[in-house]
Amino acid sequence: MLTRRQFIQTTAIATTLTSLPAISVAMGSGPDYHYDLIAEESAISILPNTQTPAWTFNQQFPAPVIRAKQGQPLTIRFTNKLKEPTTIHWHGLRIPIAMDGVPFLSQPPIMPGETFTYQFTPPDAGTFWYHPHMNSVKQLGKGLVGVLIVDEAEKPEFDHDVVIGLKDWRLEDDGSFLPLSIPRYAARGGTLGNVKTVEGKIKPIFEIPAGGRVRARFANMDNTRTYNLSMKGFNATVIAEDGNAVATPYPLVDRKTGVGMRLDLGFIAPEEVGKEVIVYDKKGKLHFEIFRFKTVASTSKKIHRDIPVLPVNPIASVDIEQAEKLSFVFEWAGALSPTKKDGSVKHQFWTINKRAWKGMSANNLPEPLARLELGKTYLITLTNTTPHHHPIHLHGHTFTVLKSTKRDITPYHTDTILLAKNERAQIAFVADNPGQWMFHCHVIEHMKTGLMGFIDVT
Structure with missing residues (x-):
């Protein structure tokens, strides 16, 4: 396990060496990858000659690039030095529910001063990212975002x-x-x-x-x-x-x-x-x-004429003929926002299937959007009835985009689909990861004002 000082120094050096073959190297020894990650307030420079009171990982922005390897265990020991609770969600990774980083749904909030160790083995290679799933407008908006790369089991040959x-x-x-x-x-x-x-x-x-x-x-x-x-x-x-x-x-x-x-x-x-x-x-x-x-100038003498083709991730094949059909409609709810007892307004502008997300706590979980059977294929129609784009993200699963009313689709795998205004799309996936998984728009304000729910896979 690297010390905090070693991790900060190593990642800071790596991110400045933009002329080398990679901007980040995997930390740790042997078959495992180990990281120390700390959330805390730090002054950084974004605009020239100014300091911004950002919230950072390991006192830096950009945050350290966490690099893992497909099929190899990954450990991130996370410490919260903020003045409020937080968690970390590993966006796009198909991992156990206990590691997904959604407060109350998959883990208790990590309180100020506490440490939580995330441990999982990524089955998929690719480019992912990490961020909190609490007080998201502020925590992400102030800088708590970072990239996580899972290298292929057999890494393709790139020079940079x-x-x-x-x-x-x-x-x-x-x-x-x-x-x-x-x-x-x-x-x-x-x-x-x-x-x-x-x-x-x-x-x-x-x-x-x-x-x-x-x-x-x-x-x-x-x-x-x-x-x-x-x-x-x-x-x-x-x-x-x-x-x-x-x-x-x-x-x-x-x-x-x-x-x-x-x-x-x-x-x-x-x-x-x-x-x-x-x-x-x-x-x-x-x-x-x-x-x-x-x-x-490059030190390599090789002359390249083609780009390596990446290996496809091991996603379960969907059984469309036996699939159960579901439908989710994303709508604008107008300004019918409830008022709290103290007179302040709890803004709720968006709904999924006519229901706005109202939040949750340790003793109060809303009903899921749907209950799914483990191992079964689901064919889902997503309808955006609003005049705005919505990047719709599903935790814990990878789905296949099949059709759209707005564009020609060659079926592809993803965890987030960008629905255009008035677009209807069809997706399918095998519910092969048990747990309660968030399903929401990733425009953070849309998520926080209603456009969020979860599915229950059992």
């Missing part, structure tokens, strides 16, 4: 592996926080940040080896924003979506990536040293720069 964490901040000019949520925006698309960052930097430049094979891991860890990622004509290939390898990789044109979603791209860097490749957020016909890659 780079993490690209996307996150907005809501900041005053002096670096202090603006209000993280505004009700009239929460009732619409969500409260957007005013400072866009990539790995905590504004329009950074990432160095890549000239002529090298690059794996770029995009992770949208924002509270609200949907990106439409584009490289504007540069040849890049989509090799994984939301932690799952694409069986048949395809060229990137542009790809909408909602909150909580990930996208792995593979490409051959330009052979000329000093060449720049720009990554954009495409809005209509316009392209807005997010950051740049820049080629540097």
